[in-house]
Amino acid sequence: MQNWYMLTLVGRDRPGIVAEVSRVLFDAGGNLGEASMARLGGNFTVMIMLQISSEKEEVENLLNPLADQLKLFVHVDKIIGDLHHHVDPNFRLSVHGADQAGIVAAVTGSLALLEFNILNLESDVGGTPEKPIYIMHIEGFADCSLSSLEKSLQPLISEKGIVVHLFPIDTMVG
Amino acid sequence: MVQLEILVYPDDRLRQVSQPVKAVDDKITGFIADLEETLSSQPGCVGIAAPQVGNFLRIIIVDVSSRPQHKNHGHLVLINPVITSKKGSSVGREGCLSVPDYTGKVNRSQFIEVKALNRFGSKVAFQMEGYEARAIQHEIDHLDGKLFIDNLVGNRNSLKKRNEL
Numbered sequence A: 001m002q003n004w005y006m007l008t009l010v011g012r013d014r015p016g017i018v019a020e021v022s023r024v025l026f027d028a029g030g031n032l033g034e035a036s037m038a039r040l041g042g043n044f045t046v047m048i049m050l051q052i053s054s055e056k057e058e059v060e061n062l063l064n065p066l067a068d069q070l071k072l073f074v075h076v077d078k079i080i081g082d083l084h085h086h087v088d089p090n091f092r093l094s095v096h097g098a099d100q101a102g103i104v105a106a107v108t109g110s111l112a113l114l115e116f117n118i119l120n121l122e123s124d125v126g127g128t129p130e131k132p133i134y135i136m137h138i139e140g141f142a143d144c145s146l147s148s149l150e151k152s153l154q155p156l157i158s159e160k161g162i163v164v165h166l167f168p169i170d171t172m173v174g
Numbered sequence B: 001m002v003q004l005e006i007l008v009y010p011d012d013r014l015r016q017v018s019q020p021v022k023a024v025d026d027k028i029t030g031f032i033a034d035l036e037e038t039l040s041s042q043p044g045c046v047g048i049a050a051p052q053v054g055n056f057l058r059i060i061i062v063d064v065s066s067r068p069q070h071k072n073h074g075h076l077v078l079i080n081p082v083i084t085s086k087k088g089s090s091v092g093r094e095g096c097l098s099v100p101d102y103t104g105k106v107n108r109s110q111f112i113e114v115k116a117l118n119r120f121g122s123k124v125a126f127q128m129e130g131y132e133a134r135a136i137q138h139e140i141d142h143l144d145g146k147l148f149i150d151n152l153v154g155n156r157n158s159l160k161k162r163n164e165l
């Protein structure tokens, strides 16, 4: 029987990690689904959907030697592999400002009030150590108007002194 | 009129370059009616190209009138379309009948001028921008065997304001 797992791998970044991990999984008869890798603060992070006939423990045993060698934290969760049901975003936000506690909570809190479903979130800390800046991009779906989103975000723009650009996404299908 | 079957990636036929229409005769007119029927059976879809249904002729249909927030020229049947000038660029999200369950960002010209024959074989020319111009460029790419997934742009966004329409 084929099972789906979500693998989470975290460690110091160096070239070749994805290649080695995917080779081990392929050699064991695994099939990769969707994956997302990012380098966050110099750390290698990846989440990979894996389809394989093995049980959870066997997947862990498969990855452990590599995890030791590459000094990676590995975490395996059994999941439902719900492919072929992508939800398209209809709004995009860019947020930036001086790095300060609470930007993410404030912005996503306002969005959650409108049942905005975040489909993709990426944030970076740029600038210098003395003057860090925070930059965040969000794409998601909400069944509401652009103006109601703007209205809900307005108070925190003035309160936090951050810049929020909000754009509708109208996917052209042809 | 009949609904035609849509070719789906990775079908090699989507890579074929389509040939110009020599004469707009009854056969072509009949095919256009079928292509229109096929397009209208796809909710939310604003364009279709003949090669998507396995007819490798340079014919496209674009109709953005269901989205009045975007400037448009209504229902357009374009035969042998050629982009004669283009200006500016914009990144926007696209999907395709031939690439189910995937959408991605593509860079296109913001303004274009397109010349073609209409369904009666008369010469027509349009100046377009934004969403409608994007649709035309997407469909003309199909005539040249190209798909939007050949031209995806990265996911990490720049801070620059973009037209993502």
Ligand SMILES: [Zn+2]
Residues within 6 Å of the ligand: A173, A174, B095, B096, B097, B098, B138, B142
């Ligand atoms: Zn298409």
